[in-house]
Amino acid sequence: MEKTALGSSGLEVSVFGMGTMTFGAESDEAASHAMLDEYFQAGGRFIDTADVYSRGGSEEIVGRWISMRGNRDELVVATKAFFTMGEGLRGAGAEYLKGAVDASLSRLGVDYIDLYQIHAWDPNVPLAETIGALAGFVEDGKVRQIGFSNYTGWQIERAVWTTREVGGPTPASIQPQYNLLARDIELEILPACMDNGIGLLPWSPLGGGWLTGKYSRSERPEGASRLGEDPNRGVEAYDRRNTETTWKVLEAVEDIANARGSTMSQVALNWVRNRPAVSSVLLGARTVAQLTDNLGALSWNLTEDEMARLTEASAPGIPDYVHGFLRAAAGVTVWDELGTVSPSN
Numbered sequence: 001m002e003k004t005a006l007g008s009s010g011l012e013v014s015v016f017g018m019g020t021m022t023f024g025a026e027s028d029e030a031a032s033h034a035m036l037d038e039y040f041q042a043g044g045r046f047i048d049t050a051d052v053y054s055r056g057g058s059e060e061i062v063g064r065w066i067s068m069r070g071n072r073d074e075l076v077v078a079t080k081a082f083f084t085m086g087e088g089l090r091g092a093g094a095e096y097l098k099g100a101v102d103a104s105l106s107r108l109g110v111d112y113i114d115l116y117q118i119h120a121w122d123p124n125v126p127l128a129e130t131i132g133a134l135a136g137f138v139e140d141g142k143v144r145q146i147g148f149s150n151y152t153g154w155q156i157e158r159a160v161w162t163t164r165e166v167g168g169p170t171p172a173s174i175q176p177q178y179n180l181l182a183r184d185i186e187l188e189i190l191p192a193c194m195d196n197g198i199g200l201l202p203w204s205p206l207g208g209g210w211l212t213g214k215y216s217r218s219e220r221p222e223g224a225s226r227l228g229e230d231p232n233r234g235v236e237a238y239d240r241r242n243t244e245t246t247w248k249v250l251e252a253v254e255d256i257a258n259a260r261g262s263t264m265s266q267v268a269l270n271w272v273r274n275r276p277a278v279s280s281v282l283l284g285a286r287t288v289a290q291l292t293d294n295l296g297a298l299s300w301n302l303t304e305d306e307m308a309r310l311t312e313a314s315a316p317g318i319p320d321y322v323h324g325f326l327r328a329a330a331g332v333t334v335w336d337e338l339g340t341v342s343p344s345n
């Protein structure tokens with residue numbers, strides 16, 4: 001599997017990262033280890049976890065696999081902190097993070113974390129405090145690079161400026177939701193990343209499973225799938241996404257998959273992989289069979305014409321103000337420019 005630069009951080013990551021949100025939840029330890037083996041066998045070396053996934057369970061499962069395989073030095077290991085780990089245990093405050101990073105190191109059974117991410121913006125803590133703490137972890141050798149997740153465009157710019165002010169490490173990555181059904185990041189977040197040499201790590205590249213084509217227009221899902229288990233689950237919620245806009249995008253994905261003889265998942269993953277600033281697409285899977293399907297996207301790529309068709313079919317439209325105003329004033333907006341970006345290979 002190819003590697004790409006994580007923004008301008010100097011760190012290299014595999015073009016597909018192994019997401020581990022299902023570990024210890026939908027996927028038990030044996031299934032999770034089988035997926036890690038499959039990913040590693042395909043040449044993948046980038047693993048993304050978080051303390052909150054299965055309340056530490058995902059980090060522990062990854063940690064036991066690393067210890068069994070003895071492959072720590074070959075891997076780029078990313079984790080995150082912020083969401084609740086217990087009563088009063090959450091946030092991006094310095095004291096809390098000091099305990100959180102040590103707990104993650106211990107669960108993962110490693111001496112350092114390659115990429116330590118703040119899982120979401122914390123409105124209750126000055127950013128300088130958070131970044132000061134992160135700088136300390138880098139100085140102590142506990143962390144190599146820092147990143148953020150679920151930040152808005154101005155919060156990313158603020159983070160970059162704050163690291164300059166306090167002399168902390170430059171953010172290497174931003175981890176946002178990004179897929180053919182969720183392109184909002186193109187207005188503010190993606191340009192902020194491009195402007196600052198920050199690598200994008202898209203989460204939910206299949207829209208939580210929607211882009212595999214497994215959900216239907218007429219039946220609320222049931223059974224062993226993410227929305228079958230909970231049709232109201234988070235950003236993927238069935239009723240909210242069961243719209244004409246979604247079906248238009250899914251039809252375009254299906255047309256290309258049929259013409260290619262590939263799966264819809266592979267089409268959707270390749271679209272994300274080709275988008276600007278994207279360093280590594282975080283794969284999510286419940287089973288090895290799903291992961292094998294998704295890894296199959298690496299053996300081919302979309303043409304420029306297919307990219308353009310998908311980009312057009314999924315175009316979200318721009319808000320009248322300020323983006324519409326700027327388009328009228330200058331004839332072009334950031335979004336227009338991104339809409340015409342071609343695949344890199």
Ligand SMILES: NC(=O)c1ccc[n+]([C@@H]2O[C@H](COP(=O)([O-])OP(=O)(O)OC[C@H]3O[C@@H](n4cnc5c(N)ncnc54)[C@H](OP(=O)(O)O)[C@@H]3O)[C@@H](O)[C@H]2O)c1
Nearest residue numbers: 019020021203204205206207208209225226282284285290
């Ligand atoms: N930073 C954040 O806030 C944040 C948030 C979410 C995720 N993440 C990261 O991003 C990773 C990926 O996110 P995600 O799991 O939401 O990604 P996703 O690719 O959008 O959805 C993955 C889910 O879709 C289904 N699926 C995947 N491949 C399939 C296939 N080939 N055929 C049929 N179904 C398939 C599986 O769910 P079912 O079988 O259960 O339907 C799987 O768990 C996570 O593991 C995590 O590392 C980060």
